[in-house]
Amino acid sequence: MTLESALKAAREAYAERNPNSKAAYDTAVQVLPGGGTRTTLACEPFPIYIASGKGGEMTDVDGHVYKDFLSDFTSGIYGKSHPALQAAISKALTTGVQFGGHTTSEARFAAGLVARFPSMELVRFCNSGTEANLNAIGAALKHTKRKKVVVFEGAYHGSLLCRFSQNEPEDVPGVLRAPYVSEVSLSVKALLDPITTEIGAILVEPMLGAGGAVPGDPVFLEGLRELATRIGAVLIFDEVQTSRLSPGGRQALLGITPDMTTVGKYFGGGFAFGAFGGKREIMDMFDVRRPNPVSHGGTFNNSALTMVAGATALEQILTPEALSNLNALGDTMRDMLNSGFQTSGAPFKVTGLGSVNQIHCTLANELRNSAHDLLFFGLLERGYWTAQRGTLALNFQNTSEDVEEFVAAVVDAAQAVTVAANGN
Ligand SMILES: Cc1ncc(COP(=O)(O)O)c(C=O)c1O
Incomplete structure (x- = not known):
């Protein structure tokens, strides 16, 4: 046979x-x-x-x-029917949905996330990991006033940012692909050095998820931290998968603080969810109290059900x-x-x-x-x-x-x- x-x-x-x-x-x-x-x-x-x-x-x-x-x-x-989530969601259903307004669960949920990820001093919610990454890239480019983003071969950052592999054409204009888990000082540096003043964002998964559960070498990830600081780019950790490795994600395990972090998946307590956050000086661009704030809409960004489910999961289930x-x-x-x-x-x-x-x-x-x-x-x-x-x-x-x-x-x-x- x-x-x-x-x-x-x-x-x-x-x-x-x-x-x-x-x-x-x-x-x-x-x-x-x-x-x-x-x-x-x-x-x-x-x-x-x-x-x-x-x-x-x-x-x-x-x-x-x-x-x-x-x-x-x-x-x-959480599994298919976690009692704490079922109770919180059922209660939220009885008090109503689709307010087109804020509920207090929104800040309650955000406070839980910010407390766990020091790299997210301020956070915005959206509806998927894809959206979180697109928003983070947008914010990073706006902040640095630069045009290029570096991603890594084998990475998956969502369905609009296709899998970045060597053999595919450049999926998104301005996106450069570099090898993953290599020594930053060698290949990545050689690739990026001539254009460092154009690079606004370096987006990386601390472990390739869809790309095969390949952990990023700590030296490589630390090298990216140093590189981003040196060239004035925003380092974004996509922790959509790896955030579940500890209360503060893989970044906490490694002791590396990126400038921005994206999360999604399970943090929505079973509902469609994404979030991007970062240093106050970056995220402040969304503050409507400032002149010319950056607009970031989304009908379901603060869905009453997602906010309650996410906050409940953080408080009651995702304990250290x-x-x-x-x-x-x-x-x-x-x-x-x-x-x-x-x-x-x-x-x-x-x-x-x-x-x-x-x-x-x-x-x-x-x-x-x-x-x-x-x-x-x-x-x-x-x-x-x-x-x-x-x-x-x-x-x-x-x-x-x-x-x-x-x-x-x-x-x-x-x-x-x-x-x-x-x-x-
Ligand atoms: C690391 C990583 N980033 C982003 C995404 C995209 O998230 P979503 O499917 O919620 O758009 C995924 C989804 O698998 C992912 O694994």
């Missing part, structure tokens, strides 16, 4: 097991290009449709139950202790998976930090997608929800027993890949 024939058989078994998802997909493709509205969830021959979720589990429209080890690509840190336990569990899971792969000779390895990880296939390039897909289908069959590309993110509902069982299931499912890859 080859990898391709094993994958074909796995897809057929999947189609057989999921007739209701297939029917839902057939309906969806009539009105949604490709059947969905989130490319990340695309799956051949069709994606699974979810009917409901509770705690750390969800049930699909064919009645299969999955333990969630994807956590909505890091965003679903809870985050520390979750990330320790993630470290344990990564070690267990890596030693399981090593012992069984499976062609996989896991990278990441704390609760944010990614399985990588170590086979030749052209075999990797098939190997990942086969593992993904194997895990679905065993009742685990992950991503085809190998993303693993823990949520507060995952227990250490769950992790042990999950690791055993992954190592077991990986055996099918090893066997097929060896042509047995």
